[in-house]
Amino acid sequence: MSVFMTEFKYGGILEGSTEYYEGKKAAVVFMAGCPLRCGYCFSAPLILSSQEWQVSDTERLMEYFERKKAEMEAVVFTGAEPLHQAEALMELCRKLREKEFLVRVETSGFYADALERLLPFVNNVAMDVKTTFHAEKYAQLTGFRGEPATLMQDTYRSVVILRHAKEQRPDLYVEFRTTVIPDVNDDSVLIESIAKEVSFADKYALQQFMAGPTLNDPSLEKLGDLPKFRLIELAEVAARHVKNVVLRTREDGEQPFEATTMANTQQL
């Protein structure tokens, strides 16, 4: 009997993506479940509805990855929140590294202890920093129903854990992302305060809030997309502290901040 089999829930698997692991072809696993309820979340079916979830186990998923090894050298776990199912994720990441896959995990940073335990088995981590590190504001933006101080403590601790890990292991790729929402966290002082905290990152991505009908909080649709020029202004502020700042927008996907600035200048 196998000792390596933990059940887990997921929404689906995207095969052969080149958008989730820079420079690599990857299988992307959309894990189910999240302790947060961000209004701008477009993964609502993954956080809210168990009817949308598929159930599998780690052994079957590893068999699948091994069959696909010739086509995909990386595996990305995203969500909802992959660390919500920490035991299954740990098993999978450990096995994947043994089989020499590259592994990336995308997280909100809510589960600091689990993140720390997982790090030896990943090559690449992306963490959301949703707003400034202020407990009440963070809890409000993420729809967190527990104690705001606990949310803030654990989320901030994840940043500290990643900073220490990066010092110990420079090859660990660390990315932070902030989705910039009009009139919510669209503020240069706020973005600069985040950029200072994550100055050690390999990449800081400013993501355009994109209005749409599938948002967790449908009332946010009326805000409209954040204008790209505003994202560029904020990127300029962030670039004072992080050397690699990128923009992610509906129209252009991911672009380095420097290239965006040059393109804009040429249009004038």
Ligand code: SF4
């Ligand atoms: S952390 Fe927020 S945006 Fe991410 S999956 Fe959970 S609710 Fe959605």
